[in-house]
Amino acid sequence: MASGRISRRFKGSDRSARLRKTTEPAGTCQPRLGLDSRAASESRPVVADLFASVGSRTIESTFASSRLHSTHVPLLASPLVPAVTVADALAAFLAAQGVRRAYGVTGGEMLPVLDALQRHRVEFILTHHEAAAAYMADTEGQLTGRPGVCLSTLGPGAANLFAGLAQATLERSPVLGITADVTPDEAAGQRHQVYNIPGAMAPAVKYTARVSPDNVGSVLPAAWSAATRGMPGAAHLAVPSSTATLPASGTPDPSRNGAAPAPPIRPELHDVEARLARANRPVAVLGLEARTPAIAENFARLVDTADIPVVTQVKARGWFPGNHSLHAGTLASYGSRGVFELIADADLVLGVGMDGVDLIWPWDGPGGYNLTAYDMPDGSLPHTPIVGDVAVMLERLAAVGRPDHRADGAAGAAKARETARQDLQAGSVGSDHPADVPSDGIAVDPLFQAIRAAAPSNTALISDVGMHKLYLAQYWDAPAPNTYFVANGLSGMGWALPSALGLKLTDPDQPALAVTGDGGALMFAGELGTLARLKPPGLVYLVLVDASLALIRLKAEQLEHDPMPNDFAPPDFVALARSFGLAAERVDSPAVAATVVRDGLTAAEPLVIEAPIDYGAYQRMT
Structure with a gap:
């Protein structure tokens, strides 16, 4: 959404004000929406060494070269090389992470960032609503595991983007939202379309910060890491348009964005192994955290080996085949009577990556265990969390095997499926239309x-x-x-x-x-x-x-x-x-x-x- 402020912003009646640097804090980690935000705080502020000399090459060709060789080539501002702007540092960082496109609605205050993205060959996909841009980024993030990127201008654009970023956080999708903004000094002298954008975004994201020339080297990798480390979700950066064109005092170091190490497996897993060996009627519940090939493969191996019927949470559908003989159904708000009966009769409920955000109704079954990589409270689940590398834990549990006394898992799953079919038949398919x-x-x-x-x-x-x-x-x-x-x-x-x-x-x-x-x-x-x-x-x-x-x-x-x-x-x-x-x-x-x-x-x-x-x-x- 364009603003009447564009002519003053870019033509500049006060050149000294436009060139003035503002120092912003490195970012705010947000313990919101039940998320563990420690991953964001682990990205300590980095003021990377500025740029090594690159002779007379242009900024664009240097960063293009660095992408081709998958290495970070820093630049040094000198009389022969134009200074790297904040917008260029941002665009180069995204390109170095493999970002190929960004979604959003254009706005005057975002033009420096959009221009930099084009120079660094990051395609901009125009949408007609900012929330739609975030939804597109959300799905890209789900598919790739890399944050999808969405953009908006300030004012109403950022307000519209809020819904999409909140969605990404609660859908557990890695997304980086970038909005335009004004500096605190500018905000003191104007009111049109101005509010505290990082403060407004804070309840919906894992990390938010206002970018400045001095902190760009730290907040970019911090935001990127926050979106992907721990439970995935949205991160947000506000880029004042006057700041975007200033020389960056530091550049982000992409090497700081490696995957977080898997947490050590807790000794309580021994209790799960013992319970599983004794269980006559276990049920496994597959949650959205299991949406990775390694976890899905080891989960399938476990339930096949141990003959355990499987219930999936809604967002985990497909990560265990819906047509498998052990698939009992989905923990959903309709057609779930057979699933609830199966769980109620279980003598062990083994959750794998369960997440209360994916429960339509509050959990109404027996407690059990939940294998998870995230040490975060979830009061909606009465299960004991077993924290560690989920794929490794599943591999260990598969070694327990199937005791002779265990009930037929496929038969239990088939009974639950038949109950769901009968409920549907009695409802919308087989009955005559009531008179009313x-x-x-x-x-x-x-x-x-x-x-x-x-x-x-x-x-x-x-x-x-x-x-x-x-x-x-x-x-x-x-x-x-x-x-x-x-x-x-x-x-x-x-x-x-x-x-x-x-x-x-x-x-x-x-x-x-x-x-x-x-x-x-x-x-x-x-x-x-x-x-x-x-x-x-x-x-x-x-x-x-x-x-x-x-x-x-x-x-x-x-x-x-x-x-x-x-x-x-x-x-x-x-x-x-x-x-x-x-x-x-x-x-x-x-x-x-x-x-x-x-x-x-x-x-x-x-x-x-x-x-x-x-x-x-x-x-x-x-």
């Missing part, structure tokens, strides 16, 4: 069963927030890692389309199906413009139309409240998409939807689909 529940549109179960059967097995399902999320969390088959994505921490509506765009930019070859309701689609309708510009192949955006905020409407009906204004008149989404130059179709049956989705997932350009949904089917899901 009219049928108008497609019921979600036959719709998604047909689509799942037609879509390639490696299709990434990106579920937005809404009533459809309750169904998909339990009944959509996620056979492999990175085939199921959902906003289940902050649970922000409108997340699906930006997330799908972030996925397609990161992994262009994976087919992607983004599913949203008409309420979520309207919240970020502007991102249809981003979809039209990027035109990623193999992306289908499915909009479910029931002319209501269905989940809230259903809750109000269950509580017997007076009618509330949850209904609205949705637009013609086909016409809306076509007005952006996008291909779009309307479907009226599961069979037609399955064919259109299948074709769209292999098409050379994205496809928008509108599907009318039977709200009565949602009512029968209760």
